[in-house]
Amino acid sequence: MAEDLIPAVHDTEKALGNAFHSVADGADGVAGRTEAVEAEATGRLSSVGNRETAAASGSAQASVTGVGGEAQAALRTRISSALAPREAAAGGALGSGLERWPASGPMRPGQEAGVRAALERMKFPPNDRQKIFDAPKSKKSPMGADAAELIARGHLEGADEYREVLSQFKMADARPAAMMSLRHADDLHRLGHRNLLFEMKEQPGQSHFDIDVGTRAVDHSLAAGYQLKDVQRVAGLDSASRKAIAQLVNAPSGLRVALMDVHEPSTALDDATRQLLSSRAAAKNITLHLRFADGRDLTFPPGAAVYPDH
Incomplete structure (x- = not known):
């Protein structure tokens, strides 16, 4: 590959x-x-x-x-x-988990024009546009400059439902998930994947699935689907992995991945949880990819693919 x-x-x-x-x-x-x-x-x-x-x-x-x-x-x-x-x-x-992107602080003055231009291109109503613009500008936004950079670049604007992800910045409690989605889409873009999508859910008549970020193949079929989870403690991996698998198991993609940022070191992962994750992932043919606070990544089942082929 x-x-x-x-x-x-x-x-x-x-x-x-x-x-x-x-x-x-x-x-x-x-x-x-x-x-x-x-x-x-x-x-x-x-x-x-x-x-x-x-x-x-x-x-x-x-x-x-x-x-x-x-x-x-x-x-x-x-x-x-x-x-x-x-x-x-x-x-x-x-x-280190989400600390792989250390806090960038609020949006900088030099970024404002680029963000405004990007939001205008997306044709948001003026009130919504101002709310989205104010989010990364807030002094309470630890990742505002990073969000501004990704928005201003405009390289994700062609992705399905990109507008929906930006809309999530209007709500404070939805911003971390929106930022995680933008970052993962940016990672996929860096890997050469250009046909990206956000927020894909089942259509009428389909079994339930929920994808945060995905990639499409040349024939427009779904190549890879990702569920993104922010997990504070290793003890939360049981619940988070169960929920992610339920959201992915019916997704019509060859590669289905739950990407989980864990705010504890990998040494906190006990053997019982390791075995649980491995057997659960293998049983459903879904990849569980964990990124720990000590910089170590673990994939279940071991050796499973995390990114799609080109």
Whole structure:
């Protein structure tokens, strides 16, 4: 599997993306590719801020998806080693669940024009447009600048139901989920997937399903469907995984993934919960992908695909 992680827009993302381009092209040549990642990532990371470094760390870890089991583990270890010096300099803030995107603070003045233009393109009524605009601008919005960046870029505007996701920013309690959806769609876009969708649910006559983010194949069929969950504690994985599987099991896609950000370290995952997740995922042919606060990712069943092929 070849996964193009070259970001499409700003210069920092382009520079970082070069370090991770096509790392997961199969087990053959993994060692050589890893050395290239280590060398370029280490050099690039010395010149960027903590937020960009965190994004790079997450991208690097994601880029090994599709590599064989032992090679994948070795690759993850070597990438982590290459990023460790920069992570220490950043205060250990990299690659940690939702902290993989450290708080960016409110929308900056220089971002306002781009966000206003994007909302005008989406033809929101003036009152709604102002409410959405005010959300990332609020001093209470820890991710406002990141939200503004994704909205202003406009690269997700062609996705089905994108307008619905932006509408969620009007409601404070819906903003974290909306932001998680935008970020995952952005990750898929960086991986080369352009036919994206949000908020897909069953049509009349279909069995219930609920997809937060998805990708379409060339024939417009659903290639991959994702449910995104924010889980505060490992103890919540039983309930969160059960709900996600129920939302995905009837989805008409070949790849169905529950992506869960867990706000505890992976060491908190006990054997009983590990076995439960593994057997539950295998029984329903659904991938459970966990991202822990210590930067470790775990996939159930082990080795299952997380991202669709191109």
